[in-house]
Amino acid sequence: MQVLSINVGLPRELEWRGQLVRTSIFKEPAAGRVRIERLNVEGDRQSDLSVHGGADKAVYAYPAEHYPFWRQELPGIDLPWGAFGENLTTTGLMEGELHVGDRLRIGSAELVVTQPRLPCFKLGIRFGRADMVKRFLKSGRTGFYLAVAQEGEAAAGDEISLIASDPAAVTVSDIVSLYASDAENQELLRRASALHSLPESWREYFRKRLWRPDE
Numbered sequence: 001m002q003v004l005s006i007n008v009g010l011p012r013e014l015e016w017r018g019q020l021v022r023t024s025i026f027k028e029p030a031a032g033r034v035r036i037e038r039l040n041v042e043g044d045r046q047s048d049l050s051v052h053g054g055a056d057k058a059v060y061a062y063p064a065e066h067y068p069f070w071r072q073e074l075p076g077i078d079l080p081w082g083a084f085g086e087n088l089t090t091t092g093l094m095e096g097e098l099h100v101g102d103r104l105r106i107g108s109a110e111l112v113v114t115q116p117r118l119p120c121f122k123l124g125i126r127f128g129r130a131d132m133v134k135r136f137l138k139s140g141r142t143g144f145y146l147a148v149a150q151e152g153e154a155a156a157g158d159e160i161s162l163i164a165s166d167p168a169a170v171t172v173s174d175i176v177s178l179y180a181s182d183a184e185n186q187e188l189l190r191r192a193s194a195l196h197s198l199p200e201s202w203r204e205y206f207r208k209r210l211w212r213p214d215e
Contacts (some may be wrong), residue, residue, distance in 0.1 A: 001092030001160035003106060004064050005029045007082030008044035017127050023122045027082035033155040036109040038148050041087045055147055056114045056199045062086035062143035063094055069141065077127060085126065085199060095142060096173040101166025101197035104146070107154030110163065111146040114197055116140070116172045118179070120170055136179070144172045147197070168195055175202070183209050 007027035013020055024046055039058050046057075062084045071079055081089040083116040088106070092178070095116065099126045119142075124132040168190050178185065178192055192198065193206040 001090065001162070003088055003090055003154060003156055003158045003160060004059040005081035005089040006034045006154060007087055007089065008034070008041055009082075009085075010043075010045050011197045016121075016126070017195065020124060021122070023125060025085040025126045027085055027087070028154065029081055033107070033153045035151070035153050036083065036106070036111070036148055036149050044087060047142060055143045058148045059087045059204060060085065060117060060143060061088040061090050061146060062067075063141075064089050064091050065094065066139075066141040066143075069139070073135070073139075073193050074127065074129075082087050083126070084143065085123070088146075093144075093160065095140065095144060095176070096171055098144060098172050098194075099166040099168070099171050100172060100175060100195050103149065103163040105161040107127050107152055108150075109148060109152030109154055110150035112149050112197055113172065114147050115165075115199060115202060116144055116176045116179075131141050137176075140173060140176055140214040142172070142176055166195070166197065166203065170195060170198075186211060 008030050009024050009027040011021050011022050011024045012026065030043055034206065036059060038055060041059060068078055071091060098113055100113050104111050119133045119136045121133060123136055124130050160203065168191050175192060178189055189206050189210055193203045195203065
């Protein structure tokens with residue numbers, strides 16, 4: 001498991017469908033060692049803190065393994081590392097294997113997996129396609145957010161170590177599935193609703209879908 005690229009970007013304003021929009025989805029690879037802090041990566045800023053950023057979404061990671069799929073889906077579009085707005089482009093960390101609550105060491109920083117990414121309309125702006133949000137979520141290739149348990153420094157090429165795996169064993173893909181359609185899986189819903197590392201807004205959403213929430 002490895003970091004291939006650390007990507008950062010500052011807010012910019014651009015026009016989208018006749019309106020001025022502020023976004024930080026455009027990222028560029030950072031050179032050298034980069035500080036990973038409690039609320040963001042050095043040199044990176046979120047534009048709308050009501051839906052982006054915060055302690056539970058301090059760092060966004062996206063598997064490099066998904067890039068070949070998107071190069072087929074989006075022919076003719078340049079897809080450098082960071083194209084999906086991720087801070088960390090990684091190898092060896094897949095949504096179907098990584099659990100919410102898993103603890104990772106990257107460089108001297110320690111991070112905790114908190115949730116999948118739910119795309120907003122700014123992903124459509126990034127690719128100039130209004131259908132990109134729907135395609136992204138349908139693909140299941142969401143990437144995942146990380147909270148910073150211990151600040152530190154990291155660089156492209158650093159190994160990623162799994163320090164601890166959450167015993168509830170609810171994967172990032174499980175959360176996406178539960179969100180999208182799988183309300184019949186009440187046992188998984190119950191486990192997800194009790195995950196300490198999953199933000200309260202997610203847990204509350206899942207609790208409301210339990211048929212017998214008090215059991």
